Amino acid sequence: MNKKLRSLIANTTKVSFMLLIIYFVFISNRISTGSYEHSYFRDSLNKIDSIKTALDNEIDTLWISAAGDLMCHVAQLNDASAGNGKYDFFHMFEIIKPFTDLTHITFANLETVTAGASKNFTGYPTFNSPDEYVLAIVNAGFDALVTANNHCLDRGFYGIEKTIELLDECGIYHTGTFKNEEESNKILVIEQNKFRIALLAYTYGTNGIPVPKGKEFSVNYINLEKMKSDIEKAKETLSDKIVVFLHWGEEYQRYPNKHQKNIADELFDAGADIIFGSHPHVLQPMETRIIEKNENQKKVFIIYSLGNFISNQRKKYTDNGVIVNLQLIKNHRTKETVINIIDYVPVYVSTSGGKFRVIPVRESLYAIENEIKESRYYFPSDYPRLKSIWEESTEHLTNTDCEIYPAELMPDIE
Numbered sequence: 325m326n327k328k329l330r331s332l333i334a335n336t337t338k339v340s341f342m343l344l345i346i347y348f349v350f351i352s353n354r355i356s357t358g359s360y361e362h363s364y365f366r367d368s369l370n371k372i373d374s375i376k377t378a379l380d381n382e383i384d385t386l387w388i389s390a391a392g393d394l395m396c397h398v399a400q401l402n403d404a405s406a407g408n409g410k411y412d413f414f415h416m417f418e419i420i421k422p423f424t425d426l427t428h429i430t431f432a433n434l435e436t437v438t439a440g441a442s443k444n445f446t447g448y449p450t451f452n453s454p455d456e457y458v459l460a461i462v463n464a465g466f467d468a469l470v471t472a473n474n475h476c477l478d479r480g481f482y483g484i485e486k487t488i489e490l491l492d493e494c495g496i497y498h499t500g501t502f503k504n505e506e507e508s509n510k511i512l513v514i515e516q517n518k519f520r521i522a523l524l525a526y527t528y529g530t531n532g533i534p535v536p537k538g539k540e541f542s543v544n545y546i547n548l549e550k551m552k553s554d555i556e557k558a559k560e561t562l563s564d565k566i567v568v569f570l571h572w573g574e575e576y577q578r579y580p581n582k583h584q585k586n587i588a589d590e591l592f593d594a595g596a597d598i599i600f601g602s603h604p605h606v607l608q609p610m611e612t613r614i615i616e617k618n619e620n621q622k623k624v625f626i627i628y629s630l631g632n633f634i635s636n637q638r639k640k641y642t643d644n645g646v647i648v649n650l651q652l653i654k655n656h657r658t659k660e661t662v663i664n665i666i667d668y669v670p671v672y673v674s675t676s677g678g679k680f681r682v683i684p685v686r687e688s689l690y691a692i693e694n695e696i697k698e699s700r701y702y703f704p705s706d707y708p709r710l711k712s713i714w715e716e717s718t719e720h721l722t723n724t725d726c727e728i729y730p731a732e733l734m735p736d737i738e
Contacts, residue, residue, distance in 0.1 A: 397635060404416070580609070612666070
């Protein structure tokens with residue numbers, strides 16, 4: 325059980341128990357003494373147990389997370405090189421793993437392919453990464469990767485095939501690109517903790533690289549008609565929530581454009597519940613909305629861009645991203661699933677000591693400012709940039725009307 329869920333359950337249980345005790349004391353003070361009191365006490369405890377069992381059976385919770393672009397530039401390849409054609413990327417995710425491995429399902433955008441050494445390992449402008457890169461991502465706790473992005477055809481259809489084969493070998497969920505038409509027509513549904521989450525993914529384009537003739541099925545492009553059709557298919561799977569990953573927008577722009585906003589409106593109206601954006605390589609705002617349809621209301625969520633999770637882009641705003649956490653609550657009696665808590669973790673790509681590491685901004689600031697030198701989050705040389713990122717992200721990501729806040733400090737800060 326993850327720490328956040330365990331903490332939530334513990335706190336909820338304590339509050340519920342206290343309320344029951346207060347209620348019982350109030351009632352017990354009003355009844356007479358004697359054998360009847362003992363009988364009433366026993367019956368009340370039995371009723372409390374029955375109520376607790378009923379509530380446990382009716383309500384379930386699920387935490388999902390999303391991180392930004394997983395890129396692999398030449399500098400990262402050099403850092404990971406262990407000689408003799410071997411690579412080790414594990415250290416890049418070691419510090420951030422407690423955050424990416426925290427929730428039930430963690431999503432991200434895999435913005436490279438793994439076509440093998442015979443196709444040459446390269447970074448920008450056409451990416452091809454070692455298998456070890458994906459192995460490190462999986463070890464870091466990521467559960468589902470979307471592969472529809474502008475670099476998915478960097479090694480042609482062969483690159484798509486090899487990437488999918490590796491993801492399948494790793495046992496990780498994936499969608500957005502496909503090996504055959506049959507797979508492209510299926511809706512990915514992830515079952516976890518009594519929830520069913522449908523995941524869809526699309527890209528604006530593939531950098532001018534055409535899909536091979538006869539392989540039109542291999543890449544999900546942003547097309548309103550197709551996306552709406554897929555959402556209808558997702559509804560037929562009886563999924564509790566429909567998550568859509570969109571590779572869209574304009575690179576290095578900190579605000580969504582009109583096209584992004586129009587697409588979001590259309591998809592929410594069609595039935596999407598959660599939209600995660602990628603491609604701009606900088607953070608764009610997030611928000612919740614209340615959608616009214618057929619006299620029903622539901623809360624939906626969007627972050628227009630999650631920024632970079634890891635890359636070698638070092639300019640201001642491109643060296644950081646965010647992990648967004650959402651708690652879903654499912655009522656089995658009413659068959660309703662709602663978005664409850666939303667929080668986020670700003671992250672920074674540190675190159676301190678010549679090593680790439682994704683680190684949490686808030687925890688690192690705390691460790692530095694309190695001189696906790698033994699902390700895993702202690703990166704004093706990064707302090708000025710960490711301070712700026714905290715201010716930039718917390719001011720930029722949400723508005724005052726949106727009840728979304730930075731996540732609390734990790735318990736292992738010291």
